[in-house]
Amino acid sequence: MSHHHPSVDVIVVGAGMAGLVCAERLRGRGREVLLLEARDQVGGRTAGIEVDGETVDLGGQFIGPGQDRIYALAAELGVPVFPTYTAGANVLETETGRLRRFRGMVPRLGPLALLDVARAQSRLDRLARTVDAEAPWRGQDAADGQTLQSWIDRTLRTSGGRRFLVLACRAIWACEPSELSLLHALFYVKSAGSLAAVTDFEGGAQQDRLEGGAYGVATRLAERLGASIRLNAPVQRIEQNDSGVVVTAKDGTSWRARHVVVAVPPPLAARIAFHPPLPAARDDLPMGSVIKYVTGYPAPFWRQAGLSGSALCMRGPIAMTVDSSPRSGRRGVLIAFVNGAPARDLAARSPEDRRGILLDALGHLFGPQAATPASFVERNWNKEAFTRGAYSALFPPGAWTRLGAAWRAPAGRIHWAGSETSPRWYGYIDGAVRSGEAAADAVAARLS
Amino acid sequence: MSHHHPSVDVIVVGAGMAGLVCAERLRGRGREVLLLEARDQVGGRTAGIEVDGETVDLGGQFIGPGQDRIYALAAELGVPVFPTYTAGANVLETETGRLRRFRGMVPRLGPLALLDVARAQSRLDRLARTVDAEAPWRGQDAADGQTLQSWIDRTLRTSGGRRFLVLACRAIWACEPSELSLLHALFYVKSAGSLAAVTDFEGGAQQDRLEGGAYGVATRLAERLGASIRLNAPVQRIEQNDSGVVVTAKDGTSWRARHVVVAVPPPLAARIAFHPPLPAARDDLPMGSVIKYVTGYPAPFWRQAGLSGSALCMRGPIAMTVDSSPRSGRRGVLIAFVNGAPARDLAARSPEDRRGILLDALGHLFGPQAATPASFVERNWNKEAFTRGAYSALFPPGAWTRLGAAWRAPAGRIHWAGSETSPRWYGYIDGAVRSGEAAADAVAARLS
Numbered sequence: 008m009s010h011h012h013p014s015v016d017v018i019v020v021g022a023g024m025a026g027l028v029c030a031e032r033l034r035g036r037g038r039e040v041l042l043l044e045a046r047d048q049v050g051g052r053t054a055g056i057e058v059d060g061e062t063v064d065l066g067g068q069f070i071g072p073g074q075d076r077i078y079a080l081a082a083e084l085g086v087p088v089f090p091t092y093t094a095g096a097n098v099l100e101t102e103t104g105r106l107r108r109f110r111g112m113v114p115r116l117g118p119l120a121l122l123d124v125a126r127a128q129s130r131l132d133r134l135a136r137t138v139d140a141e142a143p144w145r146g147q148d149a150a151d152g153q154t155l156q157s158w159i160d161r162t163l164r165t166s167g168g169r170r171f172l173v174l175a176c177r178a179i180w181a182c183e184p185s186e187l188s189l190l191h192a193l194f195y196v197k198s199a200g201s202l203a204a205v206t207d208f209e210g211g212a213q214q215d216r217l218e219g220g221a222y223g224v225a226t227r228l229a230e231r232l233g234a235s236i237r238l239n240a241p242v243q244r245i246e247q248n249d250s251g252v253v254v255t256a257k258d259g260t261s262w263r264a265r266h267v268v269v270a271v272p273p274p275l276a277a278r279i280a281f282h283p284p285l286p287a288a289r290d291d292l293p294m295g296s297v298i299k300y301v302t303g304y305p306a307p308f309w310r311q312a313g314l315s316g317s318a319l320c321m322r323g324p325i326a327m328t329v330d331s332s333p334r335s336g337r338r339g340v341l342i343a344f345v346n347g348a349p350a351r352d353l354a355a356r357s358p359e360d361r362r363g364i365l366l367d368a369l370g371h372l373f374g375p376q377a378a379t380p381a382s383f384v385e386r387n388w389n390k391e392a393f394t395r396g397a398y399s400a401l402f403p404p405g406a407w408t409r410l411g412a413a414w415r416a417p418a419g420r421i422h423w424a425g426s427e428t429s430p431r432w433y434g435y436i437d438g439a440v441r442s443g444e445a446a447a448d449a450v451a452a453r454l455s
Numbered sequence: 456m457s458h459h460h461p462s463v464d465v466i467v468v469g470a471g472m473a474g475l476v477c478a479e480r481l482r483g484r485g486r487e488v489l490l491l492e493a494r495d496q497v498g499g500r501t502a503g504i505e506v507d508g509e510t511v512d513l514g515g516q517f518i519g520p521g522q523d524r525i526y527a528l529a530a531e532l533g534v535p536v537f538p539t540y541t542a543g544a545n546v547l548e549t550e551t552g553r554l555r556r557f558r559g560m561v562p563r564l565g566p567l568a569l570l571d572v573a574r575a576q577s578r579l580d581r582l583a584r585t586v587d588a589e590a591p592w593r594g595q596d597a598a599d600g601q602t603l604q605s606w607i608d609r610t611l612r613t614s615g616g617r618r619f620l621v622l623a624c625r626a627i628w629a630c631e632p633s634e635l636s637l638l639h640a641l642f643y644v645k646s647a648g649s650l651a652a653v654t655d656f657e658g659g660a661q662q663d664r665l666e667g668g669a670y671g672v673a674t675r676l677a678e679r680l681g682a683s684i685r686l687n688a689p690v691q692r693i694e695q696n697d698s699g700v701v702v703t704a705k706d707g708t709s710w711r712a713r714h715v716v717v718a719v720p721p722p723l724a725a726r727i728a729f730h731p732p733l734p735a736a737r738d739d740l741p742m743g744s745v746i747k748y749v750t751g752y753p754a755p756f757w758r759q760a761g762l763s764g765s766a767l768c769m770r771g772p773i774a775m776t777v778d779s780s781p782r783s784g785r786r787g788v789l790i791a792f793v794n795g796a797p798a799r800d801l802a803a804r805s806p807e808d809r810r811g812i813l814l815d816a817l818g819h820l821f822g823p824q825a826a827t828p829a830s831f832v833e834r835n836w837n838k839e840a841f842t843r844g845a846y847s848a849l850f851p852p853g854a855w856t857r858l859g860a861a862w863r864a865p866a867g868r869i870h871w872a873g874s875e876t877s878p879r880w881y882g883y884i885d886g887a888v889r890s891g892e893a894a895a896d897a898v899a900a901r902l903s
Binding site for chain 1: 596599600601602604605608630631632633634722726728732734738739740741742796799802803838840843851852853854856857
């Protein structure tokens, strides 16, 4: 039943951005590499499909200042970068469904709530600066002992401010504030540099996009790797001993290597059977809850109405929308995110119900044209067996403290990659690139 | 590769107490049942081994008033019940290693700390009464938005009281208070009746033991089931359609049935591939961290010194010890629990180190005789691939709210059992028995 193939230097498990970068970097150094991917396509959370002749990103798509490694990778691969469309007014939908236009990042919430949110933002930034991104658990028992919700309850003084922070949490982490350790929120902000770097378009992590989509970066890397990639090969078992590793896929096929890099989302890594068992449990991290909708139109009609296409919705189920039209502006594309508890509620409805609810909501935000798109694509990341959620893994209270250094440290010949292992830009495409580079360098050093 | 066997009425996955009870109850009603077990033995978290001719419980072993279903089951199977040994003084080891004798459940902590703990206990009991054990998430957003740690920080006024609550959390839930939703702690107390029911020996959940061990109950049930049990059959995949289910084990063998009852710990249920995917994620619940030590001696020598064998240790790594000698008293047996963060720290040491540390600690508590046992058995439940932790699954903040009714509701032909699905005595052997009975009744109703 078990077919053994000749040994390679390194097997990389998972052809998302981290695994692709890691494998290609090792190949560039003359190492023999095998990249095993569970799906029938590469890209992981940077997935894409063709709609009306344009590649549409179903997953990660934005990049911004400070994310040097993804910019460098795009330049090396000849993928042009262009700014996210932000001209015109943004829209805030209040809890009662009223629409208010605003510019910049913080909507008109009323003066007291605004002050409250500004105070909370500067406190979060200040607390985040106390976190060591290389060892977030160090000296942070108090922050890791509580939820972001507890912190919001204690810190914010207005109900409007509190509700806005809940929406911000859904938009940023795709979860409810009760599901997140305060420490993880602080680490995440530190890993990005500041809360503004997380939330902003211009000057922040949503500033730019990649022509042809982030998925185009993944496919170009895959072209370089060619026959080193094996698709449809979900890994179920990794055995290691003093001389090497044996990696076994679902159909019983096995491969040998000197080292293995596991570059899959945390819940999937936890489902691989390791022999001998890992010295410390890397189990049991939930992922955020995200349904991403992509609607296509003959033109970005909202721009003519003076709107940017960005909306923040306190009423739900949409948390936010962004203009994701192609650079040319020939067609109009909106993306809408339903995140956290509303994503779970919506997922329980029928496909027809979900479509109706989404189009109603878009129509309310941007007018009747928005409710009759030429194309409608839905991606529920929590239903993807080979991802299990997005944008990234959530550390509940106590988890950073429990996992500690074991989270990133190699276990013998088993190394870890993926955005969740990066101290810089955790949860972003850039963090995935960095983690792939770091794992490649660490393995290369062990091989030489 | 896939071998189909003739269809049965019901397949039960997991031969722990819940699965055994469920299968036997269905068999008793004339249903054809197949019970699939991953290990080479039954019992799950009620595991046992023979030491010097006596069965020693490596897992769950105590029962108490209100746990009517396990008492009834023991009576039906002819397994006698006897009281846990509690005569003599208990020992408190302070954080500096000082030993203080005490009687009853609460040690001498100093008057202010004692008052503080008593106040916290009555508050927890009062809050627990507001929880609906059938639907713990209902109306409990505030309790599910915070950790038990946040509640301790806010409620306790003395550092001694706080430290005692941390120890109590480790002893009761095998975790740090930062890892637990306040709501889960409240639900757990409600499910047992009161905090005293959870903590007490006499009158509480540690009042009695089963002659021959809880494992003996499991083996007697297994005898009745005979050839209906298939050992060494870890289930990897469950498919359902309108007419039935197909359950596939790791080696590719498949069985068909009209219904399936999944009676394995939550992290293992999350690792089964369900097709079609479950309507709601039942993923990602961590388990407590427990290493249980069982040391055997020629006699229960501590009894002669006026000690009960029960100790609570604030210094660690042991959280508590209990006299677990056989009813006859012919031999002496102590059990010691290392729980929560100390369990994870200890697990990282070598086997020799662990043994040395444990025996030193026992010697400090009960004198030099305790440090030179005739037998020494260690069971790290977190290293058991087919359990993944103990005593039970931990709901972090937000989890009860997220999972809601989906936690216990059947998904088509897939039903759930296991102590974690029981509204009464969650986490106890009795909860497992109740869940097995309830699942059997629900499936029987669907079959008829």
